[in-house]
Amino acid sequence: MKYDFDLEISRKETQSAKWGMVQDSNNPSLRHAVDDYFGPDRILPLWVADMDFAAPQPVVDALVRRAQHGIYGYTLRTDSYDQAVVGWMKRRHHWEVEPGWIVPTPGVVPAVNFLVRTFTRPGEKVLIQRPVYYPFFGAIENNDAELVSSSLVLDHGRYRMDLFDFEKKAADPATTVFILCSPHNPVGRVWTREELGRIGQICLEHRVLVVADEIHADLLYKGVIFTPFATISEEIAQNTAVCTAPSKTFNLAGLYTSNIIIPNSTLKQRFQQTLNSCGMGNWANPFGVLACETAYREGEPWLEQVMAYIEDNLDHLQGFIESHLPAIRVIRPEGTYLVWLDCRGLGLDKWALRRLMLHKARIFPDEGSIFGPEGDGFERINIACPRSILTDALERIKRAVDGMRAT
Numbered sequence: 565m566k567y568d569f570d571l572e573i574s575r576k577e578t579q580s581a582k583w584g585m586v587q588d589s590n591n592p593s594l595r596h597a598v599d600d601y602f603g604p605d606r607i608l609p610l611w612v613a614d615m616d617f618a619a620p621q622p623v624v625d626a627l628v629r630r631a632q633h634g635i636y637g638y639t640l641r642t643d644s645y646d647q648a649v650v651g652w653m654k655r656r657h658h659w660e661v662e663p664g665w666i667v668p669t670p671g672v673v674p675a676v677n678f679l680v681r682t683f684t685r686p687g688e689k690v691l692i693q694r695p696v697y698y699p700f701f702g703a704i705e706n707n708d709a710e711l712v713s714s715s716l717v718l719d720h721g722r723y724r725m726d727l728f729d730f731e732k733k734a735a736d737p738a739t740t741v742f743i744l745c746s747p748h749n750p751v752g753r754v755w756t757r758e759e760l761g762r763i764g765q766i767c768l769e770h771r772v773l774v775v776a777d778e779i780h781a782d783l784l785y786k787g788v789i790f791t792p793f794a795t796i797s798e799e800i801a802q803n804t805a806v807c808t809a810p811s812k813t814f815n816l817a818g819l820y821t822s823n824i825i826i827p828n829s830t831l832k833q834r835f836q837q838t839l840n841s842c843g844m845g846n847w848a849n850p851f852g853v854l855a856c857e858t859a860y861r862e863g864e865p866w867l868e869q870v871m872a873y874i875e876d877n878l879d880h881l882q883g884f885i886e887s888h889l890p891a892i893r894v895i896r897p898e899g900t901y902l903v904w905l906d907c908r909g910l911g912l913d914k915w916a917l918r919r920l921m922l923h924k925a926r927i928f929p930d931e932g933s934i935f936g937p938e939g940d941g942f943e944r945i946n947i948a949c950p951r952s953i954l955t956d957a958l959e960r961i962k963r964a965v966d967g968m969r970a971t
């Protein structure tokens with residue numbers, strides 16, 4: 565089936581967080597009425613990572629059939645579900661997962677919190693690579709651990725790891741966990757096998773457990789290869805908990821279904837004990853498990869088409885910015901539908917940049933500074949939307965920047 569991603573689907577009355585929660589952080593008490601977002605002067609939300617596209621048709625059909633059944637009682641995760649996860653990892657990423665390694669959780673963010681809680685003691689350090697997905701900060705702080713960043717380096721328009729600094733921080737005996745974001749949100753790097761191998765080895769040498777958040781693994785641009793962290797070596801696999809989910813891939817985030825894959829049975833058992841201690845031992849959501857299994861079995865044609873569309877959006881954005889907004893630099897992602905824009909050339913501080921985007925352009929991206937101080941002067945925009953919305957957003961930014969120059 566051919567999907568039409570140009571179609572603008574109104575998300576009004578769906579309680580969409582993306583469209584209903586545009587908040588002016590200059591004045592947090594001020595929240596626009598939801599209708600503001602759907603009129604001609606609506607603020608365009610280009611922030612949180614969900615797509616403005618309908619999920620694959622087989623998933624929609626399966627959910628409609630299930631909804632019509634009418635009984636939504638407690639649900640089991642079946643062998644068939646596990647096999648769908650196993651099949652996906654093998655087909656798409658050449659990763660041989662055993663069903664016994666899978667622990668389902670209601671989302672990757674809860675899982676990262678539970679993993680930090682399981683594998684650190686109060687006061688121990690958790691290593692991250694800022695600028696990075698900001699809920700990692702909360703997962704560390706919520707669980708009484710201490711955050712330490714080996715920040716990424718922007719080198720000729722491309723981010724890289726500073727392995728020397730990484731090793732220094734991993735070698736601190738207080739550092740016990742490293743949260744890897746692979747592919748990396750927000751900078752869009754799909755780490756190479758060599759890069760992953762080096763940090764995997766450093767973590768082994770210094771007894772640092774790796775939590776690999778691979779939620780964006782399926783969202784790759786042409787010619788880019790993703791390496792699952794646990795495929796690098798058996799030793800590295802035994803030192804890793806991998807967070808996976810169909811939610812970014814197929815736009816199912818509101819169904820809260822993810823699969824944490826832990827090849828080391830002792831680590832898996834400890835993680836499972838944490839979930840049990842929170843009453844979440846047998847978690848399964850009837851719509852989430854059905855959507856996940858259906859997407860992994862039948863969603864590939866949709867995924868191929870959506871990534872081709874998003875890549876065209878990326879080319880469109882890059883072309884527009886290069887032609888009309890020379891003070892902004894696109895850090896071209898290798899994966900994810902999130903684009904990291906270097907806006908430092910505009911010469912604005914974070915407050916003025918916010919005013920420009922939200923008040924003048926009336927668009928709502930994620931401000932770079934929320935990903936850590938390394939993100940000051942950057943903006944992250946979500947391009948998983950119809951081209952008409954993206955074009956509107958780009959033209960608004962151009963008008964706002966032109967207006968800034970004129971005053």
Ligand SMILES: Cc1ncc(COP(=O)(O)O)c(C=O)c1O
Binds near residue numbers: 673745
């Ligand atoms: C790196 C990363 N991890 C996790 C999540 C969210 O995961 P979940 O919705 O399963 O909690 C996101 C969403 O943007 C993300 O970018």
